[in-house]
Amino acid sequence: MELTPEEQEMVTGKFGKATQKAMEILVTLGEIYGAKRLINITSVQVAGVSYANLNEPGLKWLDEMAKDGKVKILTTLNPSGMDLEDWRKLAISEDFAKNQLRVVDAFGKMGIITTCSCTPYLYGNLPHFGEHIAWSESSAVCYANSVIGARTNREGGPSALAAALVGKTPEYGFHLEENRQPEVRVNIKAVVKGTYQFGALGKALGDKLGSKITYITGIPKASVEELKSFCASYATYGGVALFHMEGITPEKVQKMPDETVEIIKEDLNKALSELDEDTEIDFISLGCPHASLAELEYIAKKLEGKKVNSKKEVWITTARPTKQIADRMGFTKMIEDSGAKIAADTCCVVAPIKGRFHGLASDSAKMCYYGSGRNKFSVKLMSMDECLEEALKL
Amino acid sequence: MKLTGRKIYKGKVEGEAIVTSSSISFYGGVDPETGTVVEKGHELEGKSIVGKILVFPTGKGSTVGSYVLYQMAMTGKGPKGLILNDCEAIVAVGCIIGDIPCVDQIDTSKITTGMKLILDADNATVEAF
Numbered sequence: 001m002e003l004t005p006e007e008q009e010m011v012t013g014k015f016g017k018a019t020q021k022a023m024e025i026l027v028t029l030g031e032i033y034g035a036k037r038l039i040n041i042t043s044v045q046v047a048g049v050s051y052a053n054l055n056e057p058g059l060k061w062l063d064e065m066a067k068d069g070k071v072k073i074l075t076t077l078n079p080s081g082m083d084l085e086d087w088r089k090l091a092i093s094e095d096f097a098k099n100q101l102r103v104v105d106a107f108g109k110m111g112i113i114t115t116c117s118c119t120p121y122l123y124g125n126l127p128h129f130g131e132h133i134a135w136s137e138s139s140a141v142c143y144a145n146s147v148i149g150a151r152t153n154r155e156g157g158p159s160a161l162a163a164a165l166v167g168k169t170p171e172y173g174f175h176l177e178e179n180r181q182p183e184v185r186v187n188i189k190a191v192v193k194g195t196y197q198f199g200a201l202g203k204a205l206g207d208k209l210g211s212k213i214t215y216i217t218g219i220p221k222a223s224v225e226e227l228k229s230f231c232a233s234y235a236t237y238g239g240v241a242l243f244h245m246e247g248i249t250p251e252k253v254q255k256m257p258d259e260t261v262e263i264i265k266e267d268l269n270k271a272l273s274e275l276d277e278d279t280e281i282d283f284i285s286l287g288c289p290h291a292s293l294a295e296l297e298y299i300a301k302k303l304e305g306k307k308v309n310s311k312k313e314v315w316i317t318t319a320r321p322t323k324q325i326a327d328r329m330g331f332t333k334m335i336e337d338s339g340a341k342i343a344a345d346t347c348c349v350v351a352p353i354k355g356r357f358h359g360l361a362s363d364s365a366k367m368c369y370y371g372s373g374r375n376k377f378s379v380k381l382m383s384m385d386e387c388l389e390e391a392l393k394l
Numbered sequence: 395m396k397l398t399g400r401k402i403y404k405g406k407v408e409g410e411a412i413v414t415s416s417s418i419s420f421y422g423g424v425d426p427e428t429g430t431v432v433e434k435g436h437e438l439e440g441k442s443i444v445g446k447i448l449v450f451p452t453g454k455g456s457t458v459g460s461y462v463l464y465q466m467a468m469t470g471k472g473p474k475g476l477i478l479n480d481c482e483a484i485v486a487v488g489c490i491i492g493d494i495p496c497v498d499q500i501d502t503s504k505i506t507t508g509m510k511l512i513l514d515a516d517n518a519t520v521e522a523f
Contacts, residue, residue, distance in 0.1 A: 025491075028402060028403065028490055029483055032481060032486055048461060053461065055426070058461045058465060061491055154457075156457025156460050156484060157457060159457075
């Protein structure tokens with residue numbers, strides 16, 4: 001890779017140890033993937049925040065980087081393992097809480113905005129079309145590439161942090177136009193509606209086509225909430241970082257793929273039935289990816305004046321700013337008076353909840369995947385209305 | 395036998411080879427507390443990689459795997475070095491932050507479990523005895 005004189009000085013340590021380590025990561029990745037140079041980026045999203053995944057060694061590494069590392073550009077943060085202000089209501093242990101706060105402090109010390117959200121595009125980190133960025137968090141990567149038309153590879157936590165400390169990323173993969181062209185056309189011959197059905201569609205496509213770049217037709221409209229659910233699921237089941245959806249994706253395709261596949265109602269039903277285990281539900285998780293204001297308002301109005309079955313736990317995960325506006329609008333009170341809990345700064349994929357529940361209901365196919373794999377719950381993918389009915393059911 | 399590949403991360407180590415023809419997911423597939431492969435049905439399931447030179451085709455799975463490699467390196471529960479056919483980002487980043495010597499573009503089918511190896515990442519070579 002060709003480096004500028006300034007970049008070479010970063011490699012030799014003139015700009016400090018953290019920058020040197022960051023350059024080591026960026027240059028190695030660039031060389032593995034055949035990048036010719038580093039390019040400037042405008043924003044970063046850093047994942048790998050939950051203490052449950054980092055553990056003590058991961059935290060030590062972050063502390064080491066925070067000694068002299070400072071981000072060069074707008075950098076936001078993924079969800080942590082708990083609500084940073086009200087973790088006790090989620091029955092998180094004192095020990096975990098103490099360590100989780102140390103993690104978030106280390107990120108903050110480096111100048112990262114500790115948004116603790118998986119939907120950075122809703123909280124001040126909204127790149128525009130064609131912008132080069134370096135994001136981790138697979139659902140946000142998929143959304144940024146496919147819905148916004150920005151350009152990012154699927155970074156991991158450390159490589160995203162490295163990009164933030166240098167303000168650059170190696171130019172390979174999805175940063176290059178030729179690697180962003182669709183490989184297969186997918187005609188959706190079914191009506192897809194609601195976050196859970198878009199999640200089922202993401203699973204159906206991911207299971208069938210893996211990480212191939214698709215050109216999707218047949219979705220006449222989709223809300224932000226449906227798209228974030230779709231992106232999360234498609235990235236989870238297919239490892240997908242980019243798709244083109246006719247009428248949604250702003251990017252122009254250079255050449256249409258020759259191969260076409262169809263997705264019919266049976267494909268969606270198959271995906272739904274694979275996430276429909278026979279189980280007694282004791283945990284209902286909404287807000288994966290983080291619940292939007294519209295979703296919180298909807299849930300609040302559904303739960304107003306009602307009581308959640310005391311044998312069931314309901315978590316609605318969202319970002320702190322959304323919760324604060326929900327507080328002002330009275331949504332938080334309507335939700336929490338019912339017994340359901342709003343959990344800000346965290347998500348059920350990374351919170352330490354293994355062993356606490358056994359039957360999970362969610363409107364998110366991604367949540368079902370991690371609920372089943374990571375936490376060994378039995379899972380049911382249901383519409384948001386069905387999830388809320390399940391919560392109230394005696 | 396001497397094989398030449400590409401340096402991923404610097405360092406020189408000697409050790410015993412543990413070889414698999416299946417890719418490895420370090421997050422979820424390897425227990426960082428014991429250094430044992432735990433992925434169900436994996437060729438190395440139940441085997442320890444602690445202190446060995448791990449020879450495998452490529453990494454897979456969640457990017458959290460980089461932190462798992464790092465954690466194992468810091469607690470002495472990790473492999474001494476890594477040799478791959480194709481290194482991808484998860485393994486490369488794990489080696490860089492964990493200071494684990496690593497080379498790729500090696501024909502790993504030429505190495506068998508139990509062979510004594512000298513992995514010289516600085517010169518991108520592997521000697522097998």
